[in-house]
Amino acid sequence: QQQVKQSPQSLIVQKGGISIINCAYENTAFDYFPWYQQFPGKGPALLIAIRPDVSEKKEGRFTISFNKSAKQFSLHIMDSQPGDSATYFCAASGNAGNMLTFGGGTRLMVKP
Amino acid sequence: DAGVIQSPRHEVTEMGQEVTLRCKPISGHNSLFWYRQTMMRGLELLIYFNNNVPIDDSGMPEDRFSAKMPNASFSTLKIQPSEPRDSAVYFCASSGGGATYNEQFFGPGTRLTVL
Numbered sequence: 001q002q003q004v005k006q007s008p009q010s011l012i013v014q015k016g017g018i019s020i021i022n023c024a025y026e027n028t029a030f031d032y033f034p035w036y037q038q039f040p041g042k043g044p045a046l047l048i049a050i051r052p053d054v055s056e057k058k059e060g061r062f063t064i065s066f067n068k069s070a071k072q073f074s075l076h077i078m079d080s081q082p083g084d085s086a087t088y089f090c091a092a093s094g095n096a097g098n099m100l101t102f103g104g105g106t107r108l109m110v111k112p
Numbered sequence: 113d114a115g116v117i118q119s120p121r122h123e124v125t126e127m128g129q130e131v132t133l134r135c136k137p138i139s140g141h142n143s144l145f146w147y148r149q150t151m152m153r154g155l156e157l158l159i160y161f162n163n164n165v166p167i168d169d170s171g172m173p174e175d176r177f178s179a180k181m182p183n184a185s186f187s188t189l190k191i192q193p194s195e196p197r198d199s200a201v202y203f204c205a206s207s208g209g210g211a212t213y214n215e216q217f218f219g220p221g222t223r224l225t226v227l
Contacts, residue, residue, distance in 0.1 A: 100216060
């Protein structure tokens with residue numbers, strides 16, 4: 001099963017709040033889990049990524065939490081800002097080389 | 113680096129017409145991907161090339177779609193004949209080389225409207 005399931009589909013957060021987006025996967029061969037950020041009219045761009053040898057990775061206000069046993073990973077955006085309003089995609093990659101399997105996307109709106 | 117270049121940025125055509133989308137990957141990248149994005153189906157991988165060779169085309173919807181990569185710096189996605197349900201944003205992405213070889217760099221996309 002190659003599917004990556006992402007939730008929620010949409011999220012509204014107040015400025016300064018924490019945004020949390022969750023993803024779950026089935027394929028235990030996946031070994032690379034990136035998050036992509038997409039602004040309207042633009043292509044997705046890599047935001048942050050993690051490999052399963054660590055349980056957490058933090059870059060600025062963005063943190064990935066990874067639970068290998070549960071086959072789940074999540075993106076946390078601390079101190080969310082209106083400029084973070086975008087669509088976020090989780091993805092996973094494994095033995096298929098450079099191919100990424102994307103989740104369905106989460107449209108985040110941060111209200112001022 | 114100019115990034116991944118796609119043309120045209122917008123295409124409006126009538127049902128039954130042939131449509132050709134073009135992509136120039138980042139120099140030095142050896143993998144190229146074509147995606148389609150719609151509200152209903154999200155981001156779908158259509159086809160994946162490695163070193164100019166198609167590796168996985170299982171996402172190509174039907175025989176009306178074809179893709180080529182004649183050299184490392186150019187790829188096309190052709191739809192013939194086009195149908196209104198092909199309306200979507202089509203992205204090209206490339207990746208390859210370096211420690212973060214899995215990172216895919218996306219182009220700005222081509223917004224296709226089939227009337």
